[in-house]
Amino acid sequence: MEFLVRIQIALPDGMDDERRAALAAAEVERAAELRAEGTIQRIWRVPGRTANIGVWVAEDASALHAKLTSLPLSRWMDIEVEPLALHPAEGGDA
Amino acid sequence: MEFLVRIQIALPDGMDDERRAALAAAEVERAAELRAEGTIQRIWRVPGRTANIGVWVAEDASALHAKLTSLPLSRWMDIEVEPLALHPAEGGDA
Amino acid sequence: MEFLVRIQIALPDGMDDERRAALAAAEVERAAELRAEGTIQRIWRVPGRTANIGVWVAEDASALHAKLTSLPLSRWMDIEVEPLALHPAEGGDA
Amino acid sequence: MEFLVRIQIALPDGMDDERRAALAAAEVERAAELRAEGTIQRIWRVPGRTANIGVWVAEDASALHAKLTSLPLSRWMDIEVEPLALHPAEGGDA
Amino acid sequence: MEFLVRIQIALPDGMDDERRAALAAAEVERAAELRAEGTIQRIWRVPGRTANIGVWVAEDASALHAKLTSLPLSRWMDIEVEPLALHPAEGGDA
Amino acid sequence: MEFLVRIQIALPDGMDDERRAALAAAEVERAAELRAEGTIQRIWRVPGRTANIGVWVAEDASALHAKLTSLPLSRWMDIEVEPLALHPAEGGDA
Amino acid sequence: MEFLVRIQIALPDGMDDERRAALAAAEVERAAELRAEGTIQRIWRVPGRTANIGVWVAEDASALHAKLTSLPLSRWMDIEVEPLALHPAEGGDA
Amino acid sequence: MEFLVRIQIALPDGMDDERRAALAAAEVERAAELRAEGTIQRIWRVPGRTANIGVWVAEDASALHAKLTSLPLSRWMDIEVEPLALHPAEGGDA
Amino acid sequence: MEFLVRIQIALPDGMDDERRAALAAAEVERAAELRAEGTIQRIWRVPGRTANIGVWVAEDASALHAKLTSLPLSRWMDIEVEPLALHPAEGGDA
Amino acid sequence: MEFLVRIQIALPDGMDDERRAALAAAEVERAAELRAEGTIQRIWRVPGRTANIGVWVAEDASALHAKLTSLPLSRWMDIEVEPLALHPAEGGDA
Numbered sequence A, B, C, D, E, F, G, H, I, J: 001m002e003f004l005v006r007i008q009i010a011l012p013d014g015m016d017d018e019r020r021a022a023l024a025a026a027e028v029e030r031a032a033e034l035r036a037e038g039t040i041q042r043i044w045r046v047p048g049r050t051a052n053i054g055v056w057v058a059e060d061a062s063a064l065h066a067k068l069t070s071l072p073l074s075r076w077m078d079i080e081v082e083p084l085a086l087h088p089a090e091g092g093d094a
Helices: A017-036 A061-068 B017-036 B061-068 C017-036 C061-068 D017-036 D061-068 E017-036 E061-068 F017-036 F061-068 G017-036 G061-068 H017-036 H061-068 I017-036 I061-068 J017-036 J061-068
Strands: A002-009 A040-045 A051-057 A077-086 B002-009 B040-045 B051-057 B077-086 C002-009 C040-045 C051-057 C077-086 D002-009 D040-045 D051-057 D077-086 E002-009 E040-045 E051-057 E077-086 F002-009 F040-045 F051-057 F077-086 G002-009 G040-045 G051-057 G077-086 H002-009 H040-045 H051-057 H077-086 I002-009 I040-045 I051-057 I077-086 J002-009 J040-045 J051-057 J077-086
Touching (some): A002 A061, A040 J061, A051 A061, A061 A077, A061 C040, B002 B061, B017 B040, B061 B077, B061 G040, C017 C040, C061 C077, C061 D077, C061 E040, C077 D061, C077 D077, D002 D061, D017 D040, D051 D061, E002 E061, E051 E061, E061 I040, E077 F061, E077 F077, F017 F040, F040 H061, F051 F061, F061 F077, G051 G061, G061 G077, G061 H040, G061 J077, G077 J061, H017 H040, H061 I077, H077 I061, I002 I061, I017 I040, I051 I061, J002 J061, J051 J061
Antiparallel strands (some): A002 A051, A002 A077, A040 A051, A040 G077, B002 B051, B002 B077, B040 B051, B040 C077, B077 C040, C002 C077, C040 C051, E002 E051, F077 I040, G002 G051, G002 G077, H040 H051, H077 J040, I002 I077, I040 I051, J002 J077, J040 J051
């Protein structure tokens, strides 16, 4: 099943640059894994924001939750999930 | 998978009482089928409103869409769906 | 009477990991008691968030308030409560 | 149990004056009954609006729903209900 | 004149328990005075929140402001005030 | 007591021009009376909208309601009222 | 450039079934063309709603506008467009 | 003085095509005049909507109101106006 | 030109009482100057809040900005400005 | 392609004046470059706020993102971007 996932990241202002860099590197690595395994199907940046919009694929909402919380920055993310249904134009029922 | 579904019904003011009654009867019948088959697991009235909140069970969002649009009043419904994940207290991952 | 309760948890960023762990453990324990006694009838995770949605049963809003504030994390919770009425499909008046 | 109930009335523009008057009279009568029996404990007008705010007393949300939908104008009402808990200053738990 | 007053309290996370207790005690005392003198006519807890809803009586908005800011916790309160008009069912003009 | 009153007018599209003109004329006349008697202290147009913002003076919310509903167009108005308190810069308590 | 497009369709209640069917058929046909030419890259149904979410590809917002208004139902659509930027995980700048 | 003006047009569904065309033609003509005289400095379409965003120049809000209501479609427009101040980068005070 | 200005003040919780007092005194003084020169025409307190609503007079939005940012507390203010047009009842065009 | 960009700046209260000044100077310099190269076509201050509204020109949303994040204050900015289409009055398709 596909989900539209909107993620806004807000690191606390007091976090030092070293920790920011380490977390960012870990985040990039984990995101790459999720893309490689097909969980993140597409992902875009929201222009001007530390935010992204993605199409995620997971068995169900529980599996999706496990994937989302595996992101190293998840503690600082505000995440909104919308379930997506198949459209008739892509083979869903009319 | 479970979904929290919020349905607000708004029939047009000009609809005559006979059609209202016929649609309401058809709606009750279809809702009973959906409950009997386990698609509607729980359903509540929102006090004071022609609205309800329900826990629906469906394979995925596409199957849920098919069930929701099988309701005779669906043309006049405003429907909002939230995906629900298993909670650790009910056996989900910690 | 049943209530739909939506809880969003936001621990302050400065809280150390030990206190987080201790509070989380106490929270799990208290939640288990509330489920065992039937106060929390169902509970789900909101995917991607430190949030949950639950169906709570209490004599009235005052009893519900006492139960909610018995949660160890309640000081850091944003809680929204909606009263639920019996639906005709489950035996309520038509 | 007490509930804070906010009611906004919007009659369709095409409704003729006779029907408006008949409905208004029936509404006044039913509201008087609900006040007399103690269901409507207090009620205020929202200045400038065909709206009111009231403190309603009912066994639970199901009983409240039955009372609210007994109002002759309920089909044209937008109703919002908030559950109220006892405050320590009025004898609730501290 | 009557006002519907909605108060949400948010103490800063860093405030120590002693100061919290002292402020809470002072708040209870002042609220009791306001109830005794008839300024706070009714007050309820919003279930699950450090919030309350009250019916306040004051000569006008200026007098109400003075009463509200006499609360020891007022610096940490988010307060919303709605003016209430007499309803015909309670003797207001039809 | 002073109130900030925001009025948005929305006449139904089907209303004929003659009735619009008659209502507008009656509205202008009644508004002039309310200004002359000091009820409407100041009034502005919201640029681009059939809306206005005004400072109204009335004994209390009940008196204000009577004045607002004396406007010939009140049935088609969406009205929002905010109570205003004296500011220290204009002689209110510091 | 890619855009996230959210479309909610609301046909007027008085539209007869024949016109609905004709418009729906024309809509399906035009949408198929837009998919075939690559303008609509992906499209999903929002479960329970006569709404869809799509990823559209167009030279710029002007070209997108022309494509969107080429849909036979566009007069009855409420359309929201968000610009999407390349994400580093898909080759955008870090 | 400059204003950011956001205009959403919503013609009633029952308006016949002839009147739509006549109004649209008159609108185009009046808009061209406003551009020629410098009142409308810039104007853009909001993609997918019968809406536009413009930078308008007028002596003050009263003059702007007169210009906006001179548009033949103004009765069916929802208009929002924001005042704009000179930015230091364009010569405003630092 | 007149503007409706809504100002909400939120001092950081950690600011010490001495600085609060000094800033408040400076604020009162500057506000008095702005009233004396006619920039602040009227000003009211929003009951229960550290907020005010005022009618400000300035040549244009740029001049208004300079006046608003001359307030010693402006760094901690959330300010919303609405442009006001002359109403026909006060001499504006009909 | 043109974009309407709304930027609200919120520096943390604890940032010292020296760093504020240095960042502000760097910001002014970078903004001047973006204006000189034509990326920022127009920019206005929102009166009373540390906010601005601008018309930005960029190849697409990815290029815009790179320009926006090149601003020294971007970490403390809340940025909202709207895509703008050509209007027929400025040469767009009718």
